[in-house]
Amino acid sequence: MRTHNCGELNLSHAGLRVTLCGWVQRSREMGGLTFIDLRDRYGITQLVFNMETNATLCDAARGLGREFVVSAEGIVAERSNKNKKIPTGEIEILVDSFRVLNPSNIPPFTIEDNTDGGEELRMKYRYLDLRRTVNRKNLELRHKMAVETRRYLDSLKFIEIETPYLIKSTPEGARDFVVPSRMNPGNFYALPQSPETFKQLLMVAGFDRYFQIVRCFRDEDLRADRQPEFTQIDCEMAFVTQEDILNTFEGLVHHLFDSVLGRKIETLPRISYEDAMSLYGSDKPDIRFGMTFVEINDLVGGKGFKVFDDAELVAGIKVPGCSGYSRKQLDELTDFVKRPQVGASGLVYIKFEEDGSVKSSVDKFYSRDDFMRVLTEFSALPGDLVLIIAGRKDKTRSALCELRLEMGGRLGLRKTGDFRPLWVLDFPLLEWHEETGRFYAKHHPFTSPVPEDIPMLETDPGAVRANAYDLVINGVEIGGGSIRIHNKDLQKKMFSVLGFSEEQAQEQFGFLMNAFEYGAPPHGGIAFGFDRWTTIFGNGDSIRDYIAFPKNNSGRDVMIDSPSKISEEQLEELNIRLKK
RNA sequence: GGACUGGUAGUUCAGCUGGUUAGAAUGCCGCCCUGUCACGGCGGAGGUCGCGAGUUCGAGUCUCGUCCAGUCCGCCA
Numbered sequence: 001m002r003t004h005n006c007g008e009l010n011l012s013h014a015g016l017r018v019t020l021c022g023w024v025q026r027s028r029e030m031g032g033l034t035f036i037d038l039r040d041r042y043g044i045t046q047l048v049f050n051m052e053t054n055a056t057l058c059d060a061a062r063g064l065g066r067e068f069v070v071s072a073e074g075i076v077a078e079r080s081n082k083n084k085k086i087p088t089g090e091i092e093i094l095v096d097s098f099r100v101l102n103p104s105n106i107p108p109f110t111i112e113d114n115t116d117g118g119e120e121l122r123m124k125y126r127y128l129d130l131r132r133t134v135n136r137k138n139l140e141l142r143h144k145m146a147v148e149t150r151r152y153l154d155s156l157k158f159i160e161i162e163t164p165y166l167i168k169s170t171p172e173g174a175r176d177f178v179v180p181s182r183m184n185p186g187n188f189y190a191l192p193q194s195p196e197t198f199k200q201l202l203m204v205a206g207f208d209r210y211f212q213i214v215r216c217f218r219d220e221d222l223r224a225d226r227q228p229e230f231t232q233i234d235c236e237m238a239f240v241t242q243e244d245i246l247n248t249f250e251g252l253v254h255h256l257f258d259s260v261l262g263r264k265i266e267t268l269p270r271i272s273y274e275d276a277m278s279l280y281g282s283d284k285p286d287i288r289f290g291m292t293f294v295e296i297n298d299l300v301g302g303k304g305f306k307v308f309d310d311a312e313l314v315a316g317i318k319v320p321g322c323s324g325y326s327r328k329q330l331d332e333l334t335d336f337v338k339r340p341q342v343g344a345s346g347l348v349y350i351k352f353e354e355d356g357s358v359k360s361s362v363d364k365f366y367s368r369d370d371f372m373r374v375l376t377e378f379s380a381l382p383g384d385l386v387l388i389i390a391g392r393k394d395k396t397r398s399a400l401c402e403l404r405l406e407m408g409g410r411l412g413l414r415k416t417g418d419f420r421p422l423w424v425l426d427f428p429l430l431e432w433h434e435e436t437g438r439f440y441a442k443h444h445p446f447t448s449p450v451p452e453d454i455p456m457l458e459t460d461p462g463a464v465r466a467n468a469y470d471l472v473i474n475g476v477e478i479g480g481g482s483i484r485i486h487n488k489d490l491q492k493k494m495f496s497v498l499g500f501s502e503e504q505a506q507e508q509f510g511f512l513m514n515a516f517e518y519g520a521p522p523h524g525g526i527a528f529g530f531d532r533w534t535t536i537f538g539n540g541d542s543i544r545d546y547i548a549f550p551k552n553n554s555g556r557d558v559m560i561d562s563p564s565k566i567s568e569e570q571l572e573e574l575n576i577r578l579k580k
Numbered sequence: 581g582g583a584c585u586g587g588u589a590g591u592u593c594a595g596c597u598g599g600u601u602a603g604a605a606u607g608c609c610g611c612c613c614u615g616u617c618a619c620g621g622c623g624g625a626g627g628u629c630g631c632g633a634g635u636u637c638g639a640g641u642c643u644c645g646u647c648c649a650g651u652c653c654g655c656c657a
Contacts, residue, residue, distance in 0.1 A: 028615095028617065029613080030615070033614045035617065035619090044617095066607090108590065109590085114618090115592095118649090119649080121591075174655085175656085220655055224650090224652095339653095340583060340653070341653050343653085441657050552649075552650090554648090
């Protein structure tokens with residue numbers, strides 16, 4: 001139907017007869033002249049109609065509304081007024097005939113880079129929103145990421161194998177999306193939260209390098225970076241140590257930075273979970289800037305300031321060059337950390353003024369020497385501001401983490417386009433839950449403990465470290481994985497620590513444990529959040545912008561209006577009765 | 581489950597301590613314009629102020645409830 005697309009013609013094509021197809025972006029009527037911007041995926045080309053040379057055609061062109069689908073034939077001509085802003089700006093098409101392939105309603109919002117449409121409206125008409133360049137580029141980026149991922153992994157002899165979507169519900173982890181089985185009344189499939197068990201079975205089957213770019217499903221509340229269905233780059237390898245896995249996938253990180261963004265990056269720093277928590281208060285630190293935590297219990301305790309004396313942890317950050325902060329600004333920061341989402345009970349400041357004097361909210365408890373010792377510990381210089389939070393260790397760290405990120409943002413230290421990937425290692429194997437009074441696997445129940453910590457499974461399970469690792473970029477968890485347990489006895493012990501009875505373990509994971517009795521190789525793997533990684537590379541705010549048809553905050557697709565009710569007949573057939 | 585923010589022309593928003601005819605921009609329609617490209621000029625149409633109660637002589641504005649959207653906490657092995 002077309003000889004060229006709307007983004008490729010230039011002066012070298014002048015005089016050529018062409019046919020273009022596309023959508024009417026906008027038309028400009030000048031009395032005797034009519035210009036139409038014709039748009040397709042590749043760009044915009046200007047069509048021109050002249051009242052003097054063909055009044056009928058020019059008149060007809062004026063009947064074309066926005067988003068009409070048009071096929072136009074004519075001669076490529078050099079423009080008398082060139083537009084330097086677009087690649088095709090030096091030429092235009094002198095149209096001698098055109099055809100409306102399909103008219104269009106007036107679109108509910110303008111289909112331009114700076115659209116006037118709000119989010120909700122654009123989601124409802126997502127197919128129109130996707131015509132906008134920004135969204136098109138986001139999906140092109142996603143495609144490029146997928147292609148380069150496959151290229152890299154294929155070059156290392158990984159093979160992509162599909163695993164089932166209709167699987168079995170398991171109690172650990174996120175809530176399952178569940179699918180009723182018509183042929184097995186009262187029974188349900190679950191959609192996979194990840195292909196975890198299947199990729200381990202593939203290792204038992206001898207496919208020693210597996211990957212899959214695969215959809216995963218979790219029935220949990222949504223966020224800007226969380227969708228109920230999302231995509232992982234899921235990988236597993238046999239006959240490997242943790243070091244082998246980190247090196248192989250550090251290679252993927254380098255390859256994607258290079259091939260997609262055209263950037264060479266340095267060897268990824270590695271930090272232990274414990275250090276990440278004590279220096280950044282987070283297991284996914286944003287290391288684009290410093291401001292690491294300094295713990296000062298010893299320096300400030302026993303001076304009569306009860307809040308510090310009683311605190312499990314007193315820690316702070318040094319904010320360079322902010323000693324001039326006003327009372328109002330400090331009050332604002334105090335309010336910030338006291339918000340329920342941050343959860344600190346207060347904020348103490350020490351201003352190291354330019355003239356060398358010291359001002360603090362706790363002046364009456366400490367001498368100048370006391371403050372100087374603290375400031376030295378922070379390596380503070382005149383002009384710096386130290387902000388301190390105290391209380392329970394975990395609360396203090398998470399609040400200080402929020403404050404650090406906030407200050408980093410205010411000082412412009414979290415620069416867009418600055419990428420600082422790193423590995424976080426040695427995660428704890430287990431996590432204690434107060435409400436249920438038992439341990440849960442922090443990663444998943446097949447994660448192997450660090451060998452020298454295995455004896456502690458009996459004595460101090462909370463202190464056992466795992467052979468687990470996360471990839472973090474700019475404060476976002478991009479991926480995580482572990483070396484798996486391939487030994488049946490160890491796996492049994494793990495289930496028992498998690499509070500599974502032998503029968504429960506057998507019922508839920510018997511197929512895996514049985515498989516491990518038939519020569520399971522040592523293996524391990526990793527999975528990356530493909531949507532998040534793409535979003536980071538695109539400098540986006542929300543993974544929604546990198547998914548063609550995303551769900552909204554309540555898990556709804558407002559375009560197709562789902563989820564939705566189903567008929568009585570369907571319910572009957574599925575053997576389901578709804579609560580009145 | 582919880583906190584906060586928002587909901588007013590097709591769209592994006594403004595609308596003060598409650599006050600009589602609810603505005604702007606853009607889009608849309610009509611007329612004019614031969615080099616525009618965010619074209620320009622003139623004119624016009626377009627509103628259940630999310631929904632329901634309440635306070636008041638009077639509610640877009642205040643109160644309560646409710647629905648929807650967004651950000652976050654919980655949750656997300």
